[in-house]
Amino acid sequence: MEKWQVTVNDVLSRGLFRECKLVAGHGGLNREVKWTHILEISEFESFINGGELILTTGSSIHFDSPNGIIYLDKLRKKDIAGICIELGTHVKTIHPDIIQYGNAHHIPLIIFDTVVKFVDITQDLHTLIINHHHHRLNQINIFSQEVNKLSLMPNGILKILKELYSHLDIPVIFLTDDSKTYYYPPLVKDDIPSIKTSIGQNVTNTPLYESNFLQETDYTNFPIKIVGNNCGNLFVKRNKKDLDEFSHSLIDRAILAITQIMLRNRTIEERKQNLEEELIRKLLQGKDCAADDIQKVLPAQAKNFNYRLFLIETTSPDMELKDGEWEEIKLQQSLMIRSLFKSYGFIPSLSVSKNEITVIASFFKQEEAKKDTERFTRIIEEIGNIEEQKILIGKNCRFGISNIKNDYTELNKSYKEAKDVIFIQSSNLLQTYFFENIGVYRILLNLLENQKLEDYIHEYLGPIIRHDHENKSNLLGTLSTYLNCLGSKKETAERLFIVRQTLYHRLEKIEELLGKGYMEPINRQAIELALAAHSLKKQT
Secondary structure: OOOOOOEHHHHHOOHHHOOOEEEEOHHHOOOEOOEEEEOOOOOOHHHOOOOEEEEEOOOOOOOOOOOHHHHHHHHHHOOOOEEEEEOOOOOOOOOHHHHHHHHHOOOOEEEEOOOOOHHHHHHHHHHHHHHHHHHHHHHHHHHHHHHHHHOOOOOHHHHHHHHHHHHHOOOEEEEEOOOOEEEEOHHHHHHHHHHHHHHHHHHHHOOOOEEEEEOOEEEEEEEEEEOOEEEEEEEEOOOHHHOOHHHHHHHHHHHHHHHHHHHHHHHHHHHHHHHHHHHHHHHHOOOOOOHHHHHHHOOOOEOOEEEEEEEEEOOOOOOOOOOOHHHHHHHHHHHHHHHHHHHOOOEEEEEEOOOEEEEEEEEEOOOOHHHHHHHHHHHHHHHHOOEEOOOEEHHHOEEEEOOOEOOHHHHHHHHHHHHHHHHHHHOOOOOOOEHHHOOOHHHHHHHHHOOOHHHHHHHHHHHHHHHHHHHOOOHHHHHHHHHHOOOOHHHHHHHHOOOHHHHHHHHHHHHHHHOHHHHOHHHHHHHHHHHHHHHHHHOO
């Protein structure tokens, strides 16, 4: 790999330096020389920017005395490249303490035993530096043109990585946000598991140019972002402090070319998403859709290939959105949720509105359904931790998940199931995310929808409800607690914080109103269902 900088070592190979001697600072020969500066004053701090090769006769800096260390230390702190000293008029010899200081801090000290023209050195080195940079800029331009061409070719990302490797001789790995991997050369594949393990879920939050120590090798991470969202990470097998300006420039051009590919892919995804949304909305509304249209956006149905409808009720930002701002928020929500579901092995199809995100999460059914519920629960936990202002605040969301289904024509039914779960949650009747866990409320919600719930409640609880209303009593609460305690009078009295005699009087009144057989199994089941129905009715 060619280097970007002109170094002190390069300078020493120039013809004008043929007669010079390096008396100290051999460890600093790789220091970059950015410019030259003739220095003959002792108050020089404001004139030095860093990286200069200092040319001096020593008229104001006493290199022949230990006192010169004070000025040498100031120059070191300004990060100079090195010092060229003309011996003769002002400095006859370099003091040993000065030489020792230069060696200790790797500051090259170069002496000329004869008179030299600093103007010739300045002209020569400035020409070298400018030509060198011009050559490198030309290389960067050629590289940029090449990777832009590669970005238009099939498998362009891999070809761009190969081109980057050919210029820098540094192995490179690119991990996308949906876990696709590209790498070059092939041997570097062995490092990918370590990168994924070490970076894990934090990879998307890693700062630019962050070095990570993996398998005794430094990797520098370059996150690739589109509209503020991370779409992947480029890992370069070199510590960031060892990457020079030229390397960064080539890497930036490679990232730009990769970003263009990702943008084009994103545009294709957006078009697909629009078709996907339109189709999903029709299916949720129970409308007929052609099988060919369904196959374009949803995975093919198979015996063991199933889906759940995952519904997220969101809170819209309490602010006015500018033109086009909602479309950007919608896109970012879609990218975020789609990526999350993919990371857990689902094939997601989405429809996003201002108050709802509907995900058809398709998957191969596991032998134990519990494994699927655990994955969904982990997704809910991750969404709950999202704190993206104006995009999605996870803690403000509610979640409902339908039963497992196989036929896409039942999506409208799945949507209702997920909505029912959210209703039960918001009513504080049960805390579950899954439709199969809402128990008797599955029946009661159907009765509520058919306007038969109130008739059922009054048929079994009407006398008690009327009595409580007329006498301002709470026999209904006593009955509910009594049944929850499985008929244990002692436990019921303790839960109600009343003496047992008071409970006996209340139970006698309940028996009078409902009949002596109200605790018979068949009657008790009906009454318990009516109590649940009464709780549900109060929430509507």
